[in-house]
Amino acid sequence: MIASHHAARARHPALGTLLALSLLAALALAVVVGPGGVAPRDALQLIARRLVGAGPPTDPDVALVDAIVWSLRLPRALLAALVGAALGVAGALTQGLFRNPMAEPGVLGVSSGAAVAAVLGFSLGLDALGLWVTPALSAVGAIGILLALLALAGTRHGIATLLLAGVALAALCSALTTLMLALASERWDLGLKVVRWLMGSFEGRSWDHLAGALAPAALGLLAGAWLRRDLDTLQLGADTARSLGVRLERVQLLTILSAAILVGTSTAVAGVIGFVGLIVPHVVRMLAGPGHRRLLPLSGLLGASLVVLVDTGSRAFGDRSLPPGVITSLLGAPFFLWILRRHGRRLDHLDR
Amino acid sequence: MTSSPTAPPRRRGAALVALALLACSGPPRAPASSDEEAVARGRTLASQTVLSDEVLWELGPAVRDRVVAVSVMADDPRYSAVVDRWPEAVPRLAGTSEALLALKPGYTFVASFTSAEARALLDRHGAPTHVLDGFTGFADYRRHVGDIARLAGAEQAGRALVERFDGELARLSRDVPTPAVGLVSYNEGVIAGRDTSFHDVALAAGFRNIAAEHEITGHRSISDELLVSWDPAVIVIPCGPPSCDASERAFAQRPGFSATRAAREGGVIALPPDNLYSVGRGMIAAVTALRRRHPSLRSPAP
Missing domain, CATH: 3.40.50.1980 (Nitrogenase molybdenum iron protein domain)
Incomplete structure (x- = not known):
């Protein structure tokens, strides 16, 4: 056990570099691949031109290619990376807090809260007021559920109460979402919007979405990184952690806040992207060990690469637009089962 | 027709068979x-x-x-x-x-x-x-x-x-503007190809349905990037609140779409949903509205 952790630690710098390079490669691929038929060289040249401060081209034909690469592909790829990183880190934080490898950010109910607020906005036609409305409403929904979770389970109760309250709130939000859909079942345009949003998508996301998500995601990532030592100590058990000076209630509160900010931000800008928060920390734990100093940044890097690649793949085949949230679940579920079958015993050991 | 509680089993069975046959018969x-x-x-x-x-x-x-x-x-x-x-x-x-x-x-x-x-x-x-x-x-x-x-x-x-x-269709089809201009319909990433009411409306109003030319049949979800790369002269969207004009202006400023001919040359057309999605007489209203906004009818730039 100790030897394997030392080996994992030795692999860590190389693994970090490898994952960072993978993310850069995935981003490069994302800006040269797409149904718009832009030559990879043209795409890279246009981005280089923009990066040195050039404005939009004046020639209409070049401006169209510039719009495809600079206004559609690049912000979409960067947003996918941000969302992937946020979900990967949120997953690691949630599993660390609950000391349970089956926990995923959805158990806090935050993504369901974001979803119910977005669906309410669609039902009332508020989304027509601007592209910012749905992300803003989702953020309000995520914050609302977070406050409800803290009010119900707060820091005075144990982890189990927190988990159950999160599950109950998620179920309540799902029921409210279904109720709104049922009451408007004859409005096919509403159904179309809701289903597309719930499937998760980066379609039509712009620099504005990226700018809106950057600050809260950075806050969540930094707060998560700050908690790494306490989360490591927490793995020894609540009593041991307390005896070692960990202020359990504060760690619990900050971890919930960080994970909720990360998941709420992701859901607000991209809808529901499943399985990333569950599977990515598992893979990283197998490669680099359970320590949160490594687990958190590497989960961010792997989550970012995974979501960028999935989104690029969804645009690469044919003229249909496939929702990345569906692809992550289609890939993630069998992969997760394979990991459980292959490494089940080792995972049990790590999680003890 | 229904059997009473005291009916003998054979009669009850016959009644059930008759009921089943009645239930299986289709509409008149x-x-x-x-x-x-x-x-x-x-x-x-x-x-x-x-x-x-x-x-x-x-x-x-x-x-x-x-x-x-x-x-x-x-x-x-x-x-x-x-x-x-x-x-x-x-x-x-x-x-x-x-x-x-x-x-x-x-x-x-x-x-x-x-x-x-x-x-x-x-x-x-x-x-x-x-x-x-x-x-x-x-x-x-x-x-x-x-x-x-x-x-x-x-x-x-x-x-x-x-x-x-x-x-009314024949009247509208007289003097259809030429040449036929390429257009697409767009709503939340879904476009209308061949075998849709929009396709018939577009042709009757003197347009080419670009989605149908790309072998798309029925309604299909496509990526924004693909639609932008087609660079349509006209994009038809549903009106949303607060007005059709506001919907057109907002759509023409959307990232990516703003570089298309439709956005640059005033070719974003918002139609009331009861016309755009009509499968009844609203289709005539849609043809009328699209004909009125056909790019060939725009006054030439000074």
Whole structure:
């Protein structure tokens, strides 16, 4: 056990570099691949031109290619990376807090809260007021559920109460979402919007979405990184952690806040992207060990690469637009089962 | 017909077989003879589709008086062409078979997407249904009007309705602007290809449907990038709040789309949803609106 952790630690710098390079490669691929038929060289040249401060081209034909690469592909790829990183880190934080490898950010109910607020906005036609409305409403929904979770389970109760309250709130939000859909079942345009949003998508996301998500995601990532030592100590058990000076209630509160900010931000800008928060920390734990100093940044890097690649793949085949949230679940579920079958015993050991 | 609790087992079995046979029988055949037309003229009617709400109204007072229910969308301005026209006494029903059964309609017009269970339940309880399937443009409209009119015993009114529709189309088709300009419809990433009412509307208004030219049939979700790369001269969107003009302006500023010819040259056209998505007479209004905004009719730049 100790030897394997030392080996994992030795692999860590190389693994970090490898994952960072993978993310850069995935981003490069994302800006040269797409149904718009832009030559990879043209795409890279246009981005280089923009990066040195050039404005939009004046020639209409070049401006169209510039719009495809600079206004559609690049912000979409960067947003996918941000969302992937946020979900990967949120997953690691949630599993660390609950000391349970089956926990995923959805158990806090935050993504369901974001979803119910977005669906309410669609039902009332508020989304027509601007592209910012749905992300803003989702953020309000995520914050609302977070406050409800803290009010119900707060820091005075144990982890189990927190988990159950999160599950109950998620179920309540799902029921409210279904109720709104049922009451408007004859409005096919509403159904179309809701289903597309719930499937998760980066379609039509712009620099504005990226700018809106950057600050809260950075806050969540930094707060998560700050908690790494306490989360490591927490793995020894609540009593041991307390005896070692960990202020359990504060760690619990900050971890919930960080994970909720990360998941709420992701859901607000991209809808529901499943399985990333569950599977990515598992893979990283197998490669680099359970320590949160490594687990958190590497989960961010792997989550970012995974979501960028999935989104690029969804645009690469044919003229249909496939929702990345569906692809992550289609890939993630069998992969997760394979990991459980292959490494089940080792995972049990790590999680003890 | 039903067996009493004291009926001997054999009689009870026979009754059950008879009930099962009755339940398995399909809806009554469409009337063909004049006697059957007379029967059809006496039937009460219920509508559970927005198209039949519209057609039953258009068939005239004799048919309207026999309508016992219309769909819950009949007063929804997003889809219906007969908003607030049906009297308040006619209930708006949202496909609940219990409420429909209570009205005992002689015929209920449902759509192919109405739940199969609800349709089967209506049939089993002697409330026959007519299923309107296929809403892919002008030809389907004519067929549905013919079917609804025949089952309502108002074939002549139905023929007149179709003739009026075709007359207006013929009038609009005169002097169709040339050359045909490429356009696409767009709503939440979904575009309309061949075999859609929008396709027929676009062609009748003097446009080429770019989605159909790319072998897209029906409605399909595509990526924004692909649509932008087609660089259409006209993009047709549904009007949203607060106004059609505001929808056009907002769409023309969307990232990526702002570089298309449509956005640069004023070719983003927002149509009221009850015209854009109509499978009835709203299609004529859509053709009229699109013809009025055809790029060839724009005054040349000074």
